[in-house]
Structure formats: C-alpha cells, structure tokens
Amino acid sequence: xxxxxxxxxxxxxxxxxxxxxxxxxxxxxAFLSVFYLVPVVLMLARASGPGLDFAPLAAALASGVAxxxxxxxxxxxxxxxxxxLLLGYPLALFxxxxxxxxxxxxLAAVMIPFWSSILVRSYAWMVLLGRQGLVxxxxxxxxxxxxxxxxxxxxxxxxxxxxxILLPFMVLPIYATLxxxxxxxxxxxxxxxxxxxxxxxxxxxxxxxxGVCAGVLVVFILCLGFYVTPALLGGPxxxxxxxxxxxxxxxxxxxxxxxYAGVLLVVTLLIVAAFGRLLNLERxxxxxx
Amino acid sequence: MSANAPLVMSSGRAGRALxxxxxxxxxxxxxxxxxxxxxxSFSGSAFLxxxxxxxxxxxxxxxxxxxxxxxxTWLSLWVAGLVTLMATVLGTAAxxxxxxxxxxxxxxxxxxxLSPLIVPGIIVAIAVYFFYARLGIVGSPVAIAxxxxxxxxxxxxxxxxxxxxxxxxxxxxxxxxxxxSAWTTFRLITFPLIRPGVLAGGLFAFIASFDELIVxxxxxxxxxxxxxxRMWQSMRxxxxxxxxxxxxxxxxxxxxxxxxxxxLQARAAxxxx
Numbered sequence: 429x430x431x432x433x434x435x436x437x438x439x440x441x442x443x444x445x446x447x448x449x450x451x452x453x454x455x456x457x458a459f460l461s462v463f464y465l466v467p468v469v470l471m472l473a474r475a476s477g478p479g480l481d482f483a484p485l486a487a488a489l490a491s492g493v494a495x496x497x498x499x500x501x502x503x504x505x506x507x508x509x510x511x512x513l514l515l516g517y518p519l520a521l522f523x524x525x526x527x528x529x530x531x532x533x534x535l536a537a538v539m540i541p542f543w544s545s546i547l548v549r550s551y552a553w554m555v556l557l558g559r560q561g562l563v564x565x566x567x568x569x570x571x572x573x574x575x576x577x578x579x580x581x582x583x584x585x586x587x588x589x590x591x592x593i594l595l596p597f598m599v600l601p602i603y604a605t606l607x608x609x610x611x612x613x614x615x616x617x618x619x620x621x622x623x624x625x626x627x628x629x630x631x632x633x634x635x636x637x638x639g640v641c642a643g644v645l646v647v648f649i650l651c652l653g654f655y656v657t658p659a660l661l662g663g664p665x666x667x668x669x670x671x672x673x674x675x676x677x678x679x680x681x682x683x684x685x686x687x688y689a690g691v692l693l694v695v696t697l698l699i700v701a702a703f704g705r706l707l708n709l710e711r712x713x714x715x716x717x
Numbered sequence: 718m719s720a721n722a723p724l725v726m727s728s729g730r731a732g733r734a735l736x737x738x739x740x741x742x743x744x745x746x747x748x749x750x751x752x753x754x755x756x757x758s759f760s761g762s763a764f765l766x767x768x769x770x771x772x773x774x775x776x777x778x779x780x781x782x783x784x785x786x787x788x789x790t791w792l793s794l795w796v797a798g799l800v801t802l803m804a805t806v807l808g809t810a811a812x813x814x815x816x817x818x819x820x821x822x823x824x825x826x827x828x829x830x831l832s833p834l835i836v837p838g839i840i841v842a843i844a845v846y847f848f849y850a851r852l853g854i855v856g857s858p859v860a861i862a863x864x865x866x867x868x869x870x871x872x873x874x875x876x877x878x879x880x881x882x883x884x885x886x887x888x889x890x891x892x893x894x895x896x897x898s899a900w901t902t903f904r905l906i907t908f909p910l911i912r913p914g915v916l917a918g919g920l921f922a923f924i925a926s927f928d929e930l931i932v933x934x935x936x937x938x939x940x941x942x943x944x945x946x947r948m949w950q951s952m953r954x955x956x957x958x959x960x961x962x963x964x965x966x967x968x969x970x971x972x973x974x975x976x977x978x979x980x981l982q983a984r985a986a987x988x989x990x
Contacts, residue, residue, distance in 0.1 A: 448818065449813055449814055449817035449818040450814050450817075450818025450819060450820035450823075451814065451818070452810040452811060452813045452814035452817075452818065453810075453811045453814030453815060453818065453820070453826060453830075454814070455807055455810055455811070456807040456808065456810065456811035456830060456870060456874075457811070457826065457829075457830075459803075459807055459866070459867070459870075460829070460830065460833075460867055460870070463845070463863050463864060463866070463867050464833060464841065464844075464845075464867040465829075466848065467841075467844035467845050467847065467848035468836075468840065468841070468844040470844070470847065470848060470851075471840075471843060471844035471847055471848075474847070515743045515746070516743070518736055518739040518740055518743065519739070519740045519743040519744065521736060521740075522733075522736045522737055522739070522740035523740065524724050525724050525725060525726050525733070526737075534740065534744060536975070536979075537744045537747060537748050538744070538747060539975055539979070540748065540751065540971065540972055540975050541747050541748060541750075541751045543924065543971040543972070543974055543975045543978075544751055544967065544968050544971040545927075545928035545930075545945065545967055545971070546928070546930070547928070547930055547945050547948055547949065547952075548751075548754070548964040548967050548968060549750065549751060551754070551948070551952060551960055551961075551964050552750040552751060552753065552754045552964070553750060554952065555754065555757060555765050555961070556750055556753070558765075560764055560765075560766060562753065562767050565767075592746065592747065592750060595743070595746075595747060596747070606724060607724065609724050610722055611722035611723045611724045611725055612722045614724060614725065614726055615722070615725075618726075618727055618728050622728070623728050623729065624726060624728040624729025624732045624733075625729070625732070627726060627728065627729075632724075646835075649835050650835075652837060653836075653837025653838055653839060653840070655837075655838060655839055655931055656930055656931070656949075660952060660953075669837075669839075670837060670838070670839035670931075673839050673840075673843060674839060674843075674934075677843050677846070677935070682847065685843060686843070686847075689839065689840045689843060689844070692837055692839075692840060693836065693837070693840050696835065696836065696837060700835060704828075
C-alpha cells in the first residue's frame with residue numbers, strides 16, 4: 429500500500445471528510461429535538477387533558493365552530509391552490525420559452541415579492557383595498573361604481589392576498605420542470621407536424637406534471653397554516669384554523685388549543701404522507717427561497 | 718447547466734403572444750402591490766393615497782424618531798444575526814451528514830430536519846410558547862433566537878446539500894493524497910467550493926428570522942417585541958402610516974438581498990468562485 433505511511437503516527441483518516449460523516453447530523457438533531465420536537469410533543473400531550481380522558485380532543489372534534497373553521501380553511505386552500513395554478517402555469521410556461529433576457533426579468537419579478545415579508549405584502553393589500561385605496565379609486569374612475577366598495581375585511585381580500593403570497597411557490601417548481609424539458613422533444617413534435625396546442629397537450633404539460641404536483645402540494649399545505657393574511661384582510665366570517673388556535677390560546681384554553689393544533693398537524697402530515705413523493709422541497713425552496 | 722436544448726416553441730405565434738400577455742398581467746399583479754407601497758410611503762397627507770397629493774418624509778422621520786420602532790428593529794436584527802450564526806453552523810454540519818453519511822433511518826431524519834418548512838407556524842408558535850412558559854423564559858431574546866433557529870435551519874440544510882451534491886469528490890481525494898488532513902481539506906478545498914451555498918443558506922436563515930411573526934407574537938414580551946410583532950400591533954390597533962415607511966425599507970432590503978442571493982446562486986451553479 430502507501431509507502432509514505434508512518435506506522436507510528438495516528439492512522440490518517442481514510443477518505444475525504446470524517447470516517448463517519450453521518451455523525452455530523454447529530455448536533456442539529458439534538459437541537460431540533462430540544463427546541464422543536466419536545467415542545468410539539470408536550471403540546472400534543474395536553475390534548476389528552478388533565479384527566480387523561482382526551483376530553484379536550486373530544487371537545488375539539490365535537491365542536492361545531494371548529495368544524496366550520498376547518499371547513500373554511502379547506503375551502504380557502506382549494507380555491508387558492510386552483511387560482512395559483514391557473515395564474516402560475518402560463519407565467520411559468522412563458523418564462524420557460526421566452527428569450528433568456530426576458531426570462532431572467534420575469535424570474536426576478538417573481539422572486540422579489542417572494543423575498544418580501546408576508547406582513548409587508550398583506551399591508552400593501554390593506555392599503556390598496558381600503559376605502560380610500562387605489563382599487564376603489566380606479567373602479568370609481570372607470571365609472572364602474574359610484575361610491576367606494578367594501579373590499580377590505582372580506583373573503584375576496586383574503587383570497588387576493590393569499591394568492592399573491594403563494595403564487596411564487598407555484599410558479600417556481602413548475603418553471604423548474606419546464607426549463608429542464610429537452611427542447612429537442614418539442615422540435616421533434618413540431619417536425620412531425622404537431623401544432624402548438626398538441627405540443628402543449630402531449631409533450632409539455634405531461635412533462636411538467638412533477639412540478640405542478642410539487643407546487644399544488646406546497647401551496648395547499650401552506651394555505652392550511654395561514655394566519656397573518658386572513659387575520660389582517662378577512663372579516664369575522666373568514667376565521668381559519670390557525671386563528672382559531674391562537675384565539676383559544678388567548679382565552680387560556682390551552683388544552684383545547686392544543687387539541688385543535690393536533691388536528692391541524694395530523695391533517696397536514698396526512699396530506700404530506702399521502703403525496704409526499706411528489707414533494708421535492710429542494711426543488712421548491714432551493715429554486716429560490 | 719443542463720445539456721438539454723432550450724425549450725423553444727416555433728409554432729403558434731398568436732398563441733404565444735396571448736400567453737405573453739397573460740404572463741405580463743400575472744407579473745403585474747405580483748409586482749405592483751409590492752412596488753406601489755414605496756411612493757405611497759412618501760405621502761404628505763395624513764392618508765396613504767396614490768399618487769400622493771404632496772410629498773414628505775414625515776413617516777420616515779416618525780420611524781427614526783420613535784424609540785419603540787427602533788428598539789424593535791434592533792431586537793430583530795440582533796435575533797436574526799444570532800439565528801444566522803446558529804443555523805448556518807448546525808445546518809451546514811447536518812447537510813454534510815445527510816449528503817456524505819449513510820445511517821439507519823436517514824430518510825426519516827431528513828424529513829424531520831426539513832419538517833419546520835411545512836408544519837404550520839401556529840403549531841410551532843404555541844408549542845414553543847407553552848414550553849418557554851414552563852421554563853420561564855418567555856420574552857428572552859436568546860429564547861426567541863432559539864425558536865427562530867429551528868424554523869430557519871431547513872433553509873441552510875437545503876441550500877448546502879444542493880451545492881454539496883455538486884462538489885467533485887476527486888478534488889478532496891487529491892488534497893488528501895497530497896497529505897492534507899480532513900480539516901485542512903475542508904478548509905482549503907471543500908468550503909470554498911460550497912461557500913455560495915452556505916452564504917445563500919445563511920441569507921435565507923437571516924430573512925426567515927427577521928420576517929418571522931407568528932412565533933414572535935407568542936414568545937415576545939410586551940415592550941420588548943421584534944419588528945414584525947411591532948408592525949402587527951400597529952396594523953391591528955393604530956393603523957399608523959409609519960408602517961408604510963417601515964414596509965418600504967423592508968422592501969428595499971428584500972430587493973438588495975434578492976440580488977445578493979441571485980449572485981450567490983449563479984456562482985454556485987457556475988461551480989464555486
């Protein structure tokens with residue numbers, strides 16, 4: 429073997445890095461266990477109640493208000509996901525087929541809102557949709573309405589705000605799969621006489637499905653946990669699951685809040701587990717933020 | 718870069734024009750609300766109107782004159798700095814473990830490390846709040862930073878693993894064959910190669926903490942809140958236009974960070990420095 433090896437010295441560690449590189453996970457694993465896993469497990473344990481009879485959980489599951497709130501949450505998630513897909517796919521497709529300079533510009537336009545905080549963007553919509561806001565001014569200016577409409581603190585405002593915030597999460601993974609498609613497949617289809625609609629239907633859309641699935645899943649899951657935007661833009665009828673949980677914490681119903689949180693967590697994890705194979709977090713989060 | 722030919726559609730000229738128009742409208746919807754806040758923040762009147770009837774710096778002056786706003790800003794910067802440090806160190810080490818190591822339950826461990834990205838914020842927020850209440854550390858800046866680190870660290874793991882996958886192991890092997898120790902190899906070869914990913918991950922961690930609201934709402938103490946929590950109070954109660962100035966400053970910060978991140982990502986894709 430190596431003639432240079434010194435038999436007295438400590439054995440030079442074999443291979444690059446450490447002999448057991450897997451051990452490098454341990455510090456983070458320990459950190460997350462203490463400051464994330466243990467708190468969540470302790471919180472979930474509260475749902476069993478002081479008498480260990482699972483009374484808070486039973487109350488949570490039986491509560492009509494909770495059923496209504498979870499129903500609204502699911503509805504908002506479905507509508508927002510469909511809307512971001514409908515708006516996001518054309519943008520992603522055009523970004524993928526546009527000349528490089530246009531494409532870079534469009535990506536920057538998607539990324540800059542992505543980098544600004546949810547709070548700031550919700551605030552922007554509060555200003556735009558207010559009674560004296562730009563949207564009302566524009567509608568009056570166009571002669572479509574006479575007096576300012578109530579836009580803020582409505583379900584419409586919640587949808588607009590959430591679609592605005594989640595759209596990049598849909599565009600980025602779809603764009604990532606579209607830009608990875610081998611352009612020669614499109615040439616081949618076109619040379620064989622396919623027109624744009626059939627190229628789209630038979631080549632581009634099927635090949636972009638992994639990105640679509642990733643985007644749909646991420647947007648849907650993020651919707652389920654939304655708090656800031658519906659709280660700022662919505663009205664009393666737009667309470668979502670996170671707001672219900674926060675409200676019970678404020679009322680010192682900590683066990684009930686924990687039970688609701690447990691239900692929300694289980695719903696989220698079940699969806700991830702069912703479709704988790706489609707979820708490439710690196711693609712979604714690494715593509716930009 | 719991929720070896721694939723770029724995606725070009727030569728058929729359907731009219732369809733492409735229509736698609737371009739749709740894309741433009743969607744982009745306008747995305748960008749407009751973010752951009753329009755900036756001119757609005759210079760409004761000279763007591764209302765936020767666009768276009769502003771008169772221009773002034775009154776809301777900026779108010780922000781810089783108010784101790785509560787400045788204290789909140791410093792607290793956020795301090796917490797985000799600490800989070801960046803902790804998340805970068807822990808996350809980079811873990812990315813090495815995940816990419817280079819083989820251990821039982823690896824997929825489950827990776828899912829756990831990345832799970833703060835998908836677990837609803839309110840769940841983490843109240844879990845940490847109950848936990849900190851029990852320990853009596855609600856309101857401590859270090860405690861806020863610890864909670865934020867858990868939320869920020871997946872961004873580092875994702876970014877560093879992405880670049881680590883692209884590192885040519887033969888460069889490290891060459892260094893070691895020439896007698897470099899594991900640490901020297903890391904310092905002189907591996908780290909320079911993954912630096913863009915580490916910096917990008919750190920940037921994400923910083924902004925994740927600096928923008929974080931839900932956890933901060935529960936675990937900050939009155940009179941000692943982070944900037945997003947201070948903004949939240951203002952939006953809920955006073956509707957104070959100072960927020961427009963704060964938001965504009967934050968938007969400028971986001972744009973700056975975006976350009977830094979874009980450069981880092983271009984460097985990472987280009988194979989290191």
